[in-house]
Amino acid sequence: MEVEKLLTEQRNPVSMNLDTCSTIEMVELINSEDQKVARAIATQAHEIAQAIDQVSERFNQGGRLIYCGAGTSGRLGILDAVELVPTYGIDPKRAIGLIAGGQNAVYRSVEGAEDSAELAKKDLQHLNLNEYDSVFSLAASGRTPYAIGALEAAKQVGALAIAVACVADSRMSKYADVTIAPLVGPEVVTGSTRMKAGSAQKMVLNTISTGVMVRAGKVYQNLMVNVLPTNEKLMNRAIHIIAQTTNCDLKTAQQMLINAERNVPAAIIMQRTKLSLPVSKKLLKENNYKVADALNSFRK
Template sequence: MKIDELETELRNPRTTDLDNLSVLEMVEHIDAENQEVVNAVRSQDKIIAQVVEEISKKFNDGGRVIYCGAGTSGRLGILDAVELVPTYGLKQGQVIGLIAGGPQAIYQAVEGAEDSIELAKQDLENINLNSDDSLIAIAASGRTPYAIGALDYANNIGALSVALVCVSHSEMGEHAKYTIAPVVGPEVVTGSTRMKAGSAQKMILNTISTSVMVKNGKVYKNLMINVLPTNKKLVERAVRIIMETTACGEWDAREKLKEAKQNVPVAIVMQKKALRYEDAQKLLMKNNNRVIEALK
């Protein structure tokens, strides 16, 4: 498909007078267009659920989740990968975000990087992508060579390959096992896919990663029990979680957190089951680190 035929590149007939509007009218137009994002994302629920199921199995068995993209798409993948570590207590490297052009491309465009299939292969070889891993290639246009190269390499070594695009009948879809395609339509500013397309991508990445974390025991009820208490705010959050899940007082929660060596799930099981640290830790390991199962 030619670039000028892609939904993301078409002119939006509803915003052709954008530069002649008052500020309030401009904001209202942008807000109205953003309403399309939710419906586009919702249309992909079934395929997203399938992707979550497959990634969860691999992640639970020690596989990693790798995001690959260029420009805005690459930055969104990096953002999700970085935020998952403190939120869910992941080890560095369990989720990785790669952007065409390397770290400097996070802040400034690297000319020609997104057009290189070979660069994607090199980046994935550098992190030793393997068949246990899951790769999500992200590109609004569905045709970025760097993203296609990442999908092809993932397929060649047996990793799970997922394309996240914002157009129908994408080229990337022909290179992926699964294709998630929220078609948000023409942007407010023609071709500016940092807007509706970027919002859709962010929502879907949040949905996938959050669901995978829940499936793998990183959440108890709706609480982020694997939060790493690395600063004052997160320590206070950890204490509140222990209090809410065990109905204990603040002093007891702080003591249990210390006894559990800052491990919130262990602290919860210790308090609820009246166990020592070692026994609570063993019980969690026996139940795949799922608090809900350990407490049954």
């Protein structure tokens, strides 16, 4: 399909007079269009759930989450990968963001990089891509060569290939194991896919990666128990998590965090069971590091 015929490149009839709107009219118009994003994602619920289940199966066997894209799509992938580390305490090597053109492209456009499928394949080869990995390939248009190359590389080694696009029946879908395509419609500013399309991609990635982390035991109840307490804010969050889940006061929670060597799940187990740190760690390991399962196992 020619670029100008893509849904993401169409002119939006409701914003034809955007340049003559008052400021409040412009804000209300953009907000009205943004509300279509969540509705579009709702149509992809089954595909998103499928992705979570399939990615979780590989991630829990040691696989990695690898995000690939160009421009805005690439930056959104990097953002998701980077934020998983402090939020869920995972090894940085297990969530990786690749952008066409390399690190410099994070801050400014690298012309022509997105047009190379081979570049994506080389980038993934450098990571020693394997069958336990999951590759998220992002492109609003569903036709970016770099994004297609990433999917081809995934299929070649048996890695899971997931396409995230904002058009139906995209080229990328032909190479993907799972395709997620929220159709958000034409942008308020024609072709500016950093807007609705970018928001949709971000929300899809948020849902998938959060689901994978939940399935990996990184969440207890609705708390991010694997948070890395590396600064004052995160330290306070860790202390409050321990207090909330064990019904102890903050001073006790703080001391328990120290006793657990800043391992929040272990601190919860120690406070709830009165077990030692080594035994608490062993109990967590035996239960795939899931706090709820570890506590249930102890009660039995």
